[in-house]
Amino acid sequence: MIKKPRGTQDFLPPKSEEIAYLEEKAAELFKRYGYGRMITPIFESTDLFTRSIGETTDIVSKEMYTFNDKKGRSLTLRPEGTAPIVRAYIEDPSSFGLLPAKVYYIGQMFRYERPQAGRYREFWQIGVEAIGSSDAVLDAEIIDLLMSYLEEVGLINLDLKINSMGCKNDRAKYSEQLKDYLRSKKADLCKDCRQRVEVNPLRVFDCKNKDCQMSITNAPKIIDYICKDCNGHFEKVKGYLGATSIKYKVESRLVRGFDYYTRTVFEVASSELGAQDALGGGGRYDNLIADYGGDSTPAIGFAFGLERIILARQKQGKSKRPTKLHLWISYIDEESKKEAFKLLLLMRKNNISADMSLDYKNLKAQLRQADKRDVGYSLVIGPDEIASGKYALKDMNTKEQQSLCIDEIVRRMKDEG
RNA sequence: GCGACCAUAGUGUAAUGGUUAACACGGGAGUCUGUGGAACUCCAGGUACGGGUUCAAUCCCCGUUGGUCGCCCCA
Numbered sequence: 179m180i181k182k183p184r185g186t187q188d189f190l191p192p193k194s195e196e197i198a199y200l201e202e203k204a205a206e207l208f209k210r211y212g213y214g215r216m217i218t219p220i221f222e223s224t225d226l227f228t229r230s231i232g233e234t235t236d237i238v239s240k241e242m243y244t245f246n247d248k249k250g251r252s253l254t255l256r257p258e259g260t261a262p263i264v265r266a267y268i269e270d271p272s273s274f275g276l277l278p279a280k281v282y283y284i285g286q287m288f289r290y291e292r293p294q295a296g297r298y299r300e301f302w303q304i305g306v307e308a309i310g311s312s313d314a315v316l317d318a319e320i321i322d323l324l325m326s327y328l329e330e331v332g333l334i335n336l337d338l339k340i341n342s343m344g345c346k347n348d349r350a351k352y353s354e355q356l357k358d359y360l361r362s363k364k365a366d367l368c369k370d371c372r373q374r375v376e377v378n379p380l381r382v383f384d385c386k387n388k389d390c391q392m393s394i395t396n397a398p399k400i401i402d403y404i405c406k407d408c409n410g411h412f413e414k415v416k417g418y419l420g421a422t423s424i425k426y427k428v429e430s431r432l433v434r435g436f437d438y439y440t441r442t443v444f445e446v447a448s449s450e451l452g453a454q455d456a457l458g459g460g461g462r463y464d465n466l467i468a469d470y471g472g473d474s475t476p477a478i479g480f481a482f483g484l485e486r487i488i489l490a491r492q493k494q495g496k497s498k499r500p501t502k503l504h505l506w507i508s509y510i511d512e513e514s515k516k517e518a519f520k521l522l523l524l525m526r527k528n529n530i531s532a533d534m535s536l537d538y539k540n541l542k543a544q545l546r547q548a549d550k551r552d553v554g555y556s557l558v559i560g561p562d563e564i565a566s567g568k569y570a571l572k573d574m575n576t577k578e579q580q581s582l583c584i585d586e587i588v589r590r591m592k593d594e595g
Numbered sequence: 596g597c598g599a600c601c602a603u604a605g606u607g608u609a610a611u612g613g614u615u616a617a618c619a620c621g622g623g624a625g626u627c628u629g630u631g632g633a634a635c636u637c638c639a640g641g642u643a644c645g646g647g648u649u650c651a652a653u654c655c656c657c658g659u660u661g662g663u664c665g666c667c668c669c670a
Contacts (some may be wrong), residue, residue, distance in 0.1 A: 181643090184661065236668050240596065258670090287670075292596075304670060341609065370667075381668090435669055445669095456669060483670025510629055543624080545631035550622095560629060574631075 185291070185299025192498065196488050197302065201284050203331055204304050208282045211323050213306050218262035224252040224566050230261040230466060232437030234378055236376055241289040242524035255288035256462060257282045258436070259305045260463070260479055267309055268472035276309025277475075291349075296486045305460070305481030312476035314411050317442045318418030324446065324458060324480050325424050332496040333448065336457065338421075339429035340444040342412040344404030346483060349440075352403040353379055356365035363393040383431040399430040408441055415442055434459060442478065450493040451486060458482025507534040508541055508546035510560030518559045521584070532592045548574065554594065557587065565572055 179343045182188060189197060205215065224244050241282060243255040252488050255261055263281060267274055273571060274281075284304045306323060308316055343349060360367070360375040360382060367375070367382070371390050382394060404412070419426060426444075434443050443461035451457075460480025469473040491497055505525055509518040518534055525560070526533040533551075535544045541558070548556045558570040568581040571590070580592070 181661070226608090236596095241668080252628085289669080291668075292666095293662080297669075301670060305670095356633040453665070454669070482669070486640065486670055508630080539624085541629050542627060542628080542631070555633080558630070562629085570630085572630075579630080 183299070185293040185297075187298060187300070191501075195501065196491075196498055197484055200331060200484055200487060202302070202564070204282065204327060207327055207330055208306060208323070211280070211319065213280040213282045213308075213323075216263060216266075216283050217285075218256075218259075218266055218283065218502060220286065221253045223257050223264055223374060224254040226261050226265050226306075227254055229256060230264065230342070230436070230438055230470070231258065231471070235435060235437060236267045237289060237435065238360035241291055243288045243290055257287055257289045259283050259285070259287065259303055260307060260436075260438075263307050263309075263479075264463075264470060264472075264477070265468055266471050267475070268467060271472070271475075272559055274277075274309065278296050278316065278477075279309045280306070281309075282306040288487075289431070294454065295536050296451055296483075296489050302484035303481045304484065305479060307477060307479035309467070309477040312370050312411075312462075314414035314442075314589075315418050317415040317462065317478055318422065320423060320478050321419065321426075321444055321481060322458070324482065325422075325484075328446065328457065328487070331491065333457075333487070333490055335450070335494075336395070336446050336448055338424065338426040338444065338446045339432045339442055340415075340426050340442065341429050341432035342401060342404055342408060342415075342441050343433075343461070344400060344408045344442055345440055348400070348404045348408055352400045355398045355403065358381075359397050360393075363420065366393045377560065380433045382431050394431070401428075401430050409548065413440055423490075434461055436463075437468075438463045440464045442455060448486075448490045454486065456483075457486050457490060461573065501531075501552055502554045503533055504594070505530055505532040506544075506551065506553040506556045507532060508548065508556060509534070509538075510541060510558070512538055513559065514559045514564060517564055518557075521557065521559065524584070525588070525591065526589050528592060530588070555591065 208499055224242070227242060227569075233239065237257050242257055245253060247253055262311075263283065269277070270579060282305065285302070286300050286301050288300050290299060293299060303410055304463065306320065308320060321338070326338075326340060344352065346562075355559050356379045358374060360379055364372055364375065366389050368390055371382045382390060383397075401409075401412075416428075432443060432445060435446065439461040441462040441464060443459070445459035446457050447455040448457055449455065458480055459482075460478070462476070462478040464476040467477060487496075507518045507522050507525075509515045515538065522532055522534050536545055539547075543558060553574060556572045563569045570581055571582050571587050572579040
């Protein structure tokens, strides 16, 4: 038997409807904030990701689906959504219209990781990017958009953490300070962290090892090393956030997975999700476009994972009930089956969800099918109905049944629907 | 990439080194040939894959694949 590749999923109702629902909600809300949908290729030149995300990050060093096409070009299934949009912007800035350009995307991402609850090799993300402004109010808008979305789909008890990474210079300076500090504590650090000190010292903050956590309690904080401008920017972001109803915590140890972040970064998690608890996150990337050869253009964005939102909604009892059929059509004999089929098509033309038995069964069995499918109404068609032009419409909840002509039935179903 | 645990009808569980692998729910049909949800009867459907040990393996061993949970990392 051929099985689906590891870490991938098939989606059928009701799970597929959950995804559709989350997409609709996003489209609706993002439109209100002025964001339009953007679609980019699902694979890109490998260079795009290695350069933007950072060579030493886990994603690039071991998690990418990379392959050569028939001409020997190295391509990679996108592991995240920001780099492709930045690429498109640099390729043709004018197509993005007025700045800031506000776009969102919905689609699958790919990372070669060991699957576990809330983590897949092919997973769904929805993200937004606002390109062309460094104004702090935009940071607040973006964070508000993320939190509003999560609220919109019914999630509560979320923890929002924010931090500032400063600019390039700040980061380099801070990185050296942190290295010095960590080197002095090297004896207390775990095996992995000893390596991190040299390669990517900020990552030590993510370590869950108790000794490492102890060792960094007095570590220098990036917030103390960021320059005046960056600090001012962060203060403004917090000021604008004060205008919203959003609760957040400044977390000086918050470090995100991509090297391109500058200034504001943020992450939202749910304590109900276990080890993979991050629902979404993002931040500002003011240097990325310039680093790629575009005109210096500041930008900010975020992304969240649909599987984890679905998980959190399940834990919080918010899962959507599968959509039901509205009307089931039953027929008495082969003769009336044709009439039933005609009416079935008529109902569907009138936007009424309806279905009927395919194989002939006795009426009892057909009503049993209707019952199993939890329909609201059932229509019975037999020789008597065809002769009189009046059909028996039964309310499946109250068991009440009336004889009505077709127009009345259509009208009734539409009102109910 | 590392570690631990796991794999039996669609789902949830049972059982045994030896005739036919059991039960519940779910699915289908009928009892009831023009009126559903109950009850009863019947039907379909299963030991993930590949090796090994053995007279004999669903059971024991190894490998593969997949899942779950940690680590890493992140969505």
